[in-house]
Amino acid sequence: MRTFRIIQIATFAGFALATWLLASRLDTGRLRPYDVGIVPKASTLRWLSLGHPTLAANLLWLKAVQYIGEPRANERGWEKLYPLADVVTDLDPRHGYAYQVAGTLLSTFGHVPESNAILEKGTRALPDRYILPYLRAFNAFYYDDDWTTAGRFAEISARSPGAPPHVRQNVLAYYVKGQRADAAIAFLEQSLAEAKDPETRKAVEGQLKQALLERDAVRVDEAVEKWRTRYVIGPLFLEQLVGEKLLPAIPPDPHGGELYVDEEGRVRSTANPYRFSKPEPLWARIPRPRSEKEGKAP
Amino acid sequence: MRHLVAISLVTVREVLRRKLQVNLLFFGVALVGASYLMGGLTLGERYRILSDLGLTAMQLIGVLVAVFVGSNLVTGDMERRVLQPILAKPISRSGYLLGRYLGLALVLVLNLSVMAGLFALILAADSGSLRPVGRAFVEAVALQGVQFLVVGAVAILFSAITSPTLAAIFTLAVAISGQMTGEIRALWHGPGTWIPRLLWYLLPNLSSLNANEALVYRTPPPAQAWLAALYGAAYAGAALALAVIVFERRDLR
Numbered sequence: 001m002r003t004f005r006i007i008q009i010a011t012f013a014g015f016a017l018a019t020w021l022l023a024s025r026l027d028t029g030r031l032r033p034y035d036v037g038i039v040p041k042a043s044t045l046r047w048l049s050l051g052h053p054t055l056a057a058n059l060l061w062l063k064a065v066q067y068i069g070e071p072r073a074n075e076r077g078w079e080k081l082y083p084l085a086d087v088v089t090d091l092d093p094r095h096g097y098a099y100q101v102a103g104t105l106l107s108t109f110g111h112v113p114e115s116n117a118i119l120e121k122g123t124r125a126l127p128d129r130y131i132l133p134y135l136r137a138f139n140a141f142y143y144d145d146d147w148t149t150a151g152r153f154a155e156i157s158a159r160s161p162g163a164p165p166h167v168r169q170n171v172l173a174y175y176v177k178g179q180r181a182d183a184a185i186a187f188l189e190q191s192l193a194e195a196k197d198p199e200t201r202k203a204v205e206g207q208l209k210q211a212l213l214e215r216d217a218v219r220v221d222e223a224v225e226k227w228r229t230r231y232v233i234g235p236l237f238l239e240q241l242v243g244e245k246l247l248p249a250i251p252p253d254p255h256g257g258e259l260y261v262d263e264e265g266r267v268r269s270t271a272n273p274y275r276f277s278k279p280e281p282l283w284a285r286i287p288r289p290r291s292e293k294e295g296k297a298p
Numbered sequence: 299m300r301h302l303v304a305i306s307l308v309t310v311r312e313v314l315r316r317k318l319q320v321n322l323l324f325f326g327v328a329l330v331g332a333s334y335l336m337g338g339l340t341l342g343e344r345y346r347i348l349s350d351l352g353l354t355a356m357q358l359i360g361v362l363v364a365v366f367v368g369s370n371l372v373t374g375d376m377e378r379r380v381l382q383p384i385l386a387k388p389i390s391r392s393g394y395l396l397g398r399y400l401g402l403a404l405v406l407v408l409n410l411s412v413m414a415g416l417f418a419l420i421l422a423a424d425s426g427s428l429r430p431v432g433r434a435f436v437e438a439v440a441l442q443g444v445q446f447l448v449v450g451a452v453a454i455l456f457s458a459i460t461s462p463t464l465a466a467i468f469t470l471a472v473a474i475s476g477q478m479t480g481e482i483r484a485l486w487h488g489p490g491t492w493i494p495r496l497l498w499y500l501l502p503n504l505s506s507l508n509a510n511e512a513l514v515y516r517t518p519p520p521a522q523a524w525l526a527a528l529y530g531a532a533y534a535g536a537a538l539a540l541a542v543i544v545f546e547r548r549d550l551r
Contacts, residue, residue, distance in 0.1 A: 050477035051505030054514055058340075058350045065341045094515060097343045 033076040034066050039083040042090035049091070057092035064088060064098070068105060081106060082114040089118070093125040096132070103135050112143045123156060130160035134167060137174060147178025147279060155187050165203060172207050177279045181215035209254040213269055214276060216251035220259065220267040223247045234265050301389045302397045309401020310408075313367055319405065322366075326359030326413050334420050348424060349513045353438060356413045357508075360446045361473050363409055364402070368453025369465035371398045372545070377462070381550060392542040399454045399538055406446040414439045434516045438509035441523055444530040445507040449473050451534035452502065455541040458548065476504035502533050 040048075049056035064084040070076060085102030089095055099122025106115035116139055122132040134157040141150035151174035158167040168191060175184035188208040195201040220238065223246040227235050230244075238259060241247040253259050257271025268275055313319050333351035337344045372395065375381040384394060421430040452472050456465035479501055485494040506526035512519040 047478065047481050050474060051480050051508050052350075052354060052477070052510055054510045055350050055354050058347050062336070062339050062347065065339065068341065092511075094511075095346075097341075097346075101341060 033072040034070040035076055036063060036067055036080045036084060039080060039087055042087045045087065045091060053091040057088045057095055057098075060084060060091070061088050061095065061098055064102075068101070074109070078106065078109045078111060082111060082118060085118050086121075089121060089125065096122065096126050096129045099126070099132055100129075100135065103132065103139075107135075107139050107143060112139055115139055123153070128161050130157045130163035130167065133157040133160070134163075134170075137170065141174055141177070141279075145279070145281075147174050148180050148183075151175035151178055151180060151183060155183075158187075158191075165200070168204065168207060172211055173276055176211065176214045176276045179218070181211055181218070184211040185215065210272075210274070212254040213272075216254075217259070217267040217275065220247065220251065221265070224261055224265050224267065228265065234261055238267075301393050302400060305384075305389070305394060305397025306400035306404060309371065309398050310404050313401065313405045314408075316367065319363060319367055319409075322359055322363050323409055323412065326355060326409070327416055329355035329359065330413055330417050330420065334424065337424065345421075345425065345430060346514050349421065349430065350510050352417045352420065353442070353510050353513055356410065356417060356439075357442055357445065359413065360406060360410055360442065361449050364406055364446050364449040365453055365469045365473060366466055367405065368402050368450045369457050369469050370462045371402060372454065372457040373460070373462045373465060374457075376550060385550070391546050395454065395458060395542055395545050396538065399451065402450045402454065403447055406450055407443060410439065410443050410446060430516070432516065433518055434509075434513050437519050437523070438513040441507045441509045441519065441527060444527045445504050448476075448502045448504065448507075448530045448534045448537075451537040451541075455537045455544075458541040458545040472501060473504065476502040477508075478505065479503045480505040502537075503529065 045056045045060070046053055064081065067073075067080060067084065081102055085098050085106075088098045092098075099118055103115045103119040103122065106112070106118065116136060119132050119136040119139065122129065123136060126132060133153040137150040137153035137157060140146045140153060151171055154167060154171040154174050157163055158171050168188070171187055172184045175181060175187070185208065188204055188211055192201065192204045192208060195204050220241070223241045224234060226246050227241060227244065235241055238247075238250050238261065242249060250259060253269045253271060255269045255271035257269045259267050259269060262268050262273075266275055330352050333348055333355055336351050337348035340347045372381075375384070381394075385391060389397075418431045418435065421435070422428050424430075449469065449472075453465065453469040456468045459465070460468070475497075479498060482494045482497050482501075485491070486498075503526065506522065507530055509519045509523060512523075
C-alpha cells in the first residue's frame with residue numbers, strides 16, 4: 001500500500017517536473033518582440049463578430065495597443081500598425097482615437113504616406129474631431145514640406161466644432177509660408193463674417209491684418225531684393241522702389257503704421273513688426289527616423 | 299391565468315436551483331468584472347473597452363442561459379415523466395407551455411438585472427459619476443432583454459418539438475445565425491437573392507437588438523431599435539404560437 005502511494009507521488013512529481021521543464025522551453029518564444037502575425041480582413045471579421053463589429057474593433061485595438069507598447073518595437077518594425085488601424089476603423093469608423101494614435105506613430109516612425117492615409121480617412125469619417133486634420137496638416141508641412149496642403153488641412157481643422165482658436169493661427173502661418181496668403185485672407189474673411197463674440201472678432205481682425213501684410217510684404221520684399229541686386233545695398237526709403245519702377249505703389253500698412261525695411265532686408269510694419277519666418281529647408285527640420293537596424297549616429 | 303402564474307413561479311424556483319443557471323450567472327458576473335480589468339489594457343478611451351466588453355459578456359451569458367435552460371424545460375419534464383401528472387389536472391397544454399415560458403422569461407430578466415446592476419456599478423465606479431449609466435445604458439440593457447426573450451421563445455419552441463440536446467443545438471444555431479442577419483441583409487443583391495431573403499425573414503433578427511455602438515458612443519439607439527424591439531416581441535409571440543400548435547398535437551406517450 002505504502003509502495004503504491006510512493007509510486008503515485010513519484011508519478012505526480014515526474015509529470016509536474018516535465019510540465020515545468022516544457023513550460024520553461026515554451027517561454028523562449030516570448031523572447032521575440034510582440035508582433036501580429038496576420039491582420040484579418042475587415043469583411044471577414046465583420047462576419048465572425050456575429051453582429052458585434054465594435055467588439056471586434058475593440059479587441060483588435062487591444063492587440064494594436066500591445067503592438068504599439070512593445071519596448072523593442074523599432075527592432076521589430078511598424079509594418080502592421082497601418083493594416084491594424086485600417087481594419088479597426090473599417091469595423092468601427094467612429095473609433096477616433098485609433099486614427100489619432102496610428103496617425104501620430106506612423107509618421108514618427110517614417111511611414112508618412114500611411115499616416116496621411118489613416119488621418120485623411122479619419123477626417124472623412126469624423127468631421128467633428130479637429131485633431132485629425134490638424135495632425136494631417138502637421139505631416140504636410142513637417143515631413144512633406146507642402147505648406148499649401150498643410151494650410152488646407154489646418155483650415156478643415158479650424159472649421160471643425162470645438163477646434164481651439166490657435167488652429168486659425170496655424171492656417172494663417174501655413175498658407176503664408178506656402179506663398180498662399182490669398183487663401184489665408186479668404187479663410188479669415190469668412191471667419192470674421194461668422195465670428196459671434198467680440199473677442200473672436202478682435203482676434204480674427206488681427207490675423208486678417210497680418211495676412212494682408214504678408215501678402216503685400218512679399219511683393220515689397222521681392223522689389224527690395226531686386227534693388228539689392230542692382231545697387232548691392234538696400235534702399236534707404238521704400239519710395240525709392242517706386243521711383244525705380246520696381247513697385248507700382250507702396251501698399252498701405254494694414255496694421256495702421258508704416259512699412260519699413262529692416263536690417264535683414266525684410267519689410268515690416270512700424271505698428272506691428274511681426275512677420276512669419278521663412279520655412280526652413282526640409283533637411284534642416286526632420287531627423288531621419290532612427291531604427292536599431294541602421295545603428296546610431298556618431 | 300392562476301395556473302399560468304403558478305407554473306411560471308414553479309419554473310422560476312426550479313431554474314434558480316439548477317447548477318447550470320447558478321454557474322452561468324456566476325460566470326457572467328465574473329466576465330462583467332473581467333471587462334473592468336480589460337479596460338486597463340487599452341491606450342486611452344478606457345470606457346469604450348469597458349462598456350463594449352461588459353455588454354457583450356452580459357449578452358453571451360444571457361443567451362447561453364436562455365438556450366440551455368429553455369431547451370430543457372418542456373422535454374425535460376417529458377423525459378422525467380412529470381408532465382403527465384401536471385396535464386392530468388385542469389391545465390391546458392398551451393397554458394403549461396406559456397407558464398414555462400413566462401417562468402423562463404422571469405429568470406432571464408432576473409439574470410439580466412443582476413448583471414446589469416454590477417455592470418452599472420463598475421461603469422459608475424470607473425468614471426466616478428453616474429453619467430455612463432444614463433439613457434443609452436438603460437436602453438441597451440432593455441434591448442438585450444428583448445433579445446433574451448426571443449431566444450427563450452425559440453428554445454421553448456424546439457423544446458416542444460425535440461429532445462433537450464437537439465433543442466439546445468438548434469436554439470444555439472438560431473441564436474448565432476440571428477446575430478449574423480445584418481450581414482445576410484448585405485447579400486440581398488445579385489443572383490439567387492431569395493435564399494438570403496428567406497433567411498432574413500426566417501431567422502430572428504437579433505443583430506438589430508444589439509446596442510453596443512450606442513452604449514460605446516453614449517448615443518440613444520436609433521428609432522429603428524424600438525421597431526426592432528417590437529419585432530422581437532412579435533417574433534417571440536410567433537415562436538410561442540408555433541410551439542403551442544406543435545405541442546397540442548404532440549404524442550406525449
